[in-house]
Amino acid sequence: xxxxxxxxxxxxxxxxxxxxxxxxxxxxxxxxxxxxxxxxxxxxxxxxxxxxxxxxxxxxxxxxxxxxxxxxxxxxxxxxxxxxxxxxxxxxxxxxxxxxxxxxxxxxxxxxxxxxxxxxxxxxxxxxxxxxxxxxxxxxxxxxxxxxxxxxxxxxxxxxxxxxxxxxxxxxxxxxxxxxxxxxxxxxxxxxxxxxxxxxxxxxxxxxxxxxxxxxxxxxxxxxxxxxxxxxxxxxxxxxxxxxxxxxxxxxxxxxxxxxxxxxxxxxxxxxxxxxxxxxxxxxxxxxxxxxxxxxxxxxxxxxxxxxxxxxxxxxxxxxxxxxxxxxxxxxxxxxxxxxxxxxxxxxxxxxxxxxxxxxxxxxxxxxxxxxxxxxxxxxxxxxxxxxxxxxxxxxxxxxxxxxxxxxxxxxxxxxxxxxxx
Amino acid sequence: xxxxxxxxxxxxxxxxxxxxxxxxxxxxxxxxxxxxxxxxxxxxxxxxxxxxxxxxxxxxxxxxxxxxxxxxxxxxxxxxxxxxxxxxxxxxxxxxxxxxxxxxxxxxxxxxxxxxxxxxxxxxxxxxxxxxxxxxxxxxxxxxxxxxxxxxxxxxxxxxxxxxxxxxxxxxxxxxxxxxxxxxxxxxxxxxxxxxxxxxxxxxxxxxxxxxxxxxxxxxxxxxxxxxxxxxxxxxxxxxxxxxxxxxxxxxxxxxxxxxxxxxxxxxxxxxxxxxxxxxxxxxxxx
Numbered sequence: 001x002x003x004x005x006x007x008x009x010x011x012x013x014x015x016x017x018x019x020x021x022x023x024x025x026x027x028x029x030x031x032x033x034x035x036x037x038x039x040x041x042x043x044x045x046x047x048x049x050x051x052x053x054x055x056x057x058x059x060x061x062x063x064x065x066x067x068x069x070x071x072x073x074x075x076x077x078x079x080x081x082x083x084x085x086x087x088x089x090x091x092x093x094x095x096x097x098x099x100x101x102x103x104x105x106x107x108x109x110x111x112x113x114x115x116x117x118x119x120x121x122x123x124x125x126x127x128x129x130x131x132x133x134x135x136x137x138x139x140x141x142x143x144x145x146x147x148x149x150x151x152x153x154x155x156x157x158x159x160x161x162x163x164x165x166x167x168x169x170x171x172x173x174x175x176x177x178x179x180x181x182x183x184x185x186x187x188x189x190x191x192x193x194x195x196x197x198x199x200x201x202x203x204x205x206x207x208x209x210x211x212x213x214x215x216x217x218x219x220x221x222x223x224x225x226x227x228x229x230x231x232x233x234x235x236x237x238x239x240x241x242x243x244x245x246x247x248x249x250x251x252x253x254x255x256x257x258x259x260x261x262x263x264x265x266x267x268x269x270x271x272x273x274x275x276x277x278x279x280x281x282x283x284x285x286x287x288x289x290x291x292x293x294x295x296x297x298x299x300x301x302x303x304x305x306x307x308x309x310x311x312x313x314x315x316x317x318x319x320x321x322x323x324x325x326x327x328x329x330x331x332x333x334x335x336x337x338x339x340x341x342x343x344x345x346x347x348x349x350x351x352x353x354x355x356x357x358x359x360x361x362x363x364x365x366x367x368x369x370x371x372x373x374x375x376x377x378x379x380x381x382x383x384x385x386x387x388x389x390x391x392x393x394x395x396x397x398x399x400x401x402x403x404x405x406x407x408x409x410x411x412x413x414x415x416x417x418x419x420x421x422x
Numbered sequence: 423x424x425x426x427x428x429x430x431x432x433x434x435x436x437x438x439x440x441x442x443x444x445x446x447x448x449x450x451x452x453x454x455x456x457x458x459x460x461x462x463x464x465x466x467x468x469x470x471x472x473x474x475x476x477x478x479x480x481x482x483x484x485x486x487x488x489x490x491x492x493x494x495x496x497x498x499x500x501x502x503x504x505x506x507x508x509x510x511x512x513x514x515x516x517x518x519x520x521x522x523x524x525x526x527x528x529x530x531x532x533x534x535x536x537x538x539x540x541x542x543x544x545x546x547x548x549x550x551x552x553x554x555x556x557x558x559x560x561x562x563x564x565x566x567x568x569x570x571x572x573x574x575x576x577x578x579x580x581x582x583x584x585x586x587x588x589x590x591x592x593x594x595x596x597x598x599x600x601x602x603x604x605x606x607x608x609x610x611x612x613x614x615x616x617x618x619x620x621x622x623x624x625x626x627x628x629x630x631x632x633x634x635x636x637x638x639x640x641x642x643x644x645x646x647x648x649x650x651x652x653x654x655x656x657x658x659x660x661x662x663x664x665x666x667x668x669x670x671x672x673x674x675x676x677x678x679x680x681x682x683x684x685x686x687x688x689x690x691x692x693x694x695x696x697x698x699x700x701x702x703x704x705x706x707x708x709x
Binding site for chain 1 (some may be wrong): 595599600602603609610611612613614676677678679680681
C-alpha cells in the first residue's frame with residue numbers, strides 16, 4: 001500500500017490559492033468521508049491551516065486526490081496544478097516530519113504547527129479515517145517534532161519584539177518574579193510586551209498615559225495602577241522595566257532624569273524598552289551604569305540574530321528528521337515484508353497444487369504404483385522450481401527493508417506476482 | 423614571656439599507610455580534573471558547551487580522591503600544610519568544593535570555564551611540588567594554630583575567587599547587553615552574578631578577617647611584634663582593607679554593577695599578589 005501526501009503551502013502557492021483550497025474545521029469530517037469514497041484510499045487526514053492545505057492518505061492514486069481537491073472546491077484543475085506538490089512513501093514521510101517539526105513553516109521553528117497537526121489528527125481519528133498505517137506515522141511525526149524542539153535550539157530564542165523584550169529582561173534580572181514594569185503611553189505593541197512580561201512572572205504593572213482614562217483602562221487589563229502623566233517621573237524609581245511608546249516628538253526620558261532614577265534606586269538596574277518612533281528615551285541613557293536601553297532597531301537586531309541562530313539549528317533538525325525517516329521506513333517495511341513473503345509463498349503453493357491437481361488426468365492410464373511415484377516426482381520438481389523462482393524476489397525484499405525505496409519495491413513485487421492482501 | 427600553649431609535643435613518627443600514597447591519590451585526582459580542563463578548552467574553541475556533564479562527574483570523583491589524599495597526608499604528617507604542596511592541594515580541594523556548591527545552588531554552567539582550569543592548575547602545581555617535598559615537618563607548624571589559621575585563610579581565598587569569577591561573568595554579560603550584541607551565550611543573568619558575588623563576599627570576608635587575626639595572634643606568641651614588619655602580612659592587610667571598602671561601598675553607598683565588579687577584581691589581584699609573596703613565617707613552607 002502506498003502513502004501519498006498531496007498539498008499546497010506558502011512555499012508553492014500564494015494566499016489567493018491557499019484560501020480557495022482551505023477546508024474549514026467543521027467540514028473536515030464530511031470531506032474525509034468523500035475523500036475515501038472518491039479516491040479509494042484506506043485512510044486519510046486533512047491538515048488545513050492558513051499556510052498550508054495537505055492531504056495525507058494511505059493507498060490512493062495521487063491523481064485522484066488532486067481531482068478530489070478540485071471537485072470539492074469546484075476549481076478547474078489547471079488553476080492549481082502548478083501549485084500542488086505530491087510526495088510518495090519515504091518522501092511523504094519526510095515532508096510530514098518536516099512540517100510537524102516546523103522546518104517547513106513560514107516562521108521557522110514556530111510552535112503552532114505542532115498543535116495544528118494534533119488537531120488534524122484528532123479530527124481524522126473522530127471521522128474514523130485513521131487506521132493502522134497513519135496512526136503510527138502521525139504518532140511518530142509528533143514525537144519527532146518534540147525531539148527536534150528539545151534537542152535543537154530551533155524554537156528557543158525570541159523572534160518577535162515582545163518575546164525579545166522578555167528574553168533581554170531575563171538576561172538582566174534572571175527571574176522576573178516580583179519585578180515591576182511601567183508602561184508609558186498606550187500602544188498595542190507596548191501592551192503586548194507588557195502582557196508577555198506579566199505572563200513570565202512580572203509582579204506589578206504601572207501605567208501612565210497623556211489621557212488618564214486610557215491609562216486606567218490598560219491598568220485594568222493588567223490589574224495594575226494608573227498614574228497621571230504629570231507625575232510618572234516620581235514613580236519611575238519603582239520600575240525595573242520601563243516600556244515607552246508615546247507619540248511625543250522629543251525625549252520623554254532624558255539623561256538627567258534617568259540618572260536621578262538610578263540614584264534613587266541605589267543603582268538597581270533598569271531596563272528601558274523604547275518602542276516609540278520618534279524615540280522616547282535619550283540613547284545616551286544607555287551609557288549610565290545599570291541602565292540598559294533598547295530601541296526598536298536594537299530589538300529588531302536581536303531578532304535577526306536569533307533568526308540566524310534558528311537557521312543554524314534547522315540544519316541539525318534536518319539531520320534528526322533524516323534519521324527518523326530512515327528508521328520509520330525500516331520499521332514499517334520490515335513490518336510489511338514478512339506478510340508479503342508469506343503471502344507470496346502461499347499464493348504460489350496454491351497455484352502449484354491446483355495445477356498438479358488439474359493435470360492429474362494425464363497420469364490416469366498409469367498403473368497405480370507408477371502413478372504414485374510419478375506424482376511424488378512431479379511434486380518434488382515443481383517444489384524445487386518454485387523455490388528457485390521465488391528465491392531472488394524474497395532475498396531482494398529482505399535486502400530492501402532498510403531502503404527508502406523499499407515500499408515501492410515491495411509494491412512492485414506484489415504487482416508482478418499479482419498477490420493481494422486478504 | 424611567651425607561653426607556647428599551642429605546641430604539640432613531638433610524638434613518635436606516625437605509621438605511613440603506603441609510601442607517598444597521598445601523592446598517588448592526588449595524581450589520580452589531577453587526571454580526573456583534566457576532563458574539566460578539556461571541557462573549558464573545547465567550549466572556548468567550539469563556542470559551544472562541550473563535555474560539561476562528564477567534567478562534573480569526573481571532578482566529583484576526583485574530589486573524593488583529593489579529600490582522601492589530604493586526609494592521609496594530615497594523618498601521616500600529624501599536621502596541616504607540612505609541605506609546600508599540601509597548601510596548594512588544600513586550595514585546589516576547597517576550590518572544587520566551592521565550585522560544586524555554587525553549581526548545585528545556581529546551576530551556572532558557564533562558571534566551569536573559569537573554575538575547571540583554576541582547579542587543574544592548582545592541583546598540577548601541587549603535584550609538581552610533591553616531587554621535591556621535604557621529609558621533615560618544620561617545628562613551627564607543630565602548633566594547634568595551624569588548624570585554625572590555615573583553613574580560615576584558604577576558605578577566605580576561595581570565597582574571594584568565587585566573587586572574582588562571578589564579577590567577571592557579570593562584566594562580560596553587562597558588556598554584551600550594553601553593546602546590544604546579545605549572543606546566544608548561556609551566561610547567568612546580571613542579577614544572579616551580583617547575588618553570587620555578594621554572597622561569596624559576605625562569606626569570604628569574615629573568614630579572611632578571622633584568618634588574619636588568628637595569624638597575627640599566632641605570630642605574636644611565637645615572636646612578639648616582629649610580624650608587623652613582615653611584607654606578606656602587610657599585603658594581606660591591604661587586601662583585607664580593599665574588601666572592607668568593597669563591602670562598605672556596597673552597603674552604604676549602594677554600589678552595584680560595574681563599579682563593584684571592578685573593585686572586586688582589584689581585590690582579587692591583591693589576593694593573588696599576597697598569595698604568591700613568600701616572606702617571614704611563610705617563607706619556607708607556605709606561599
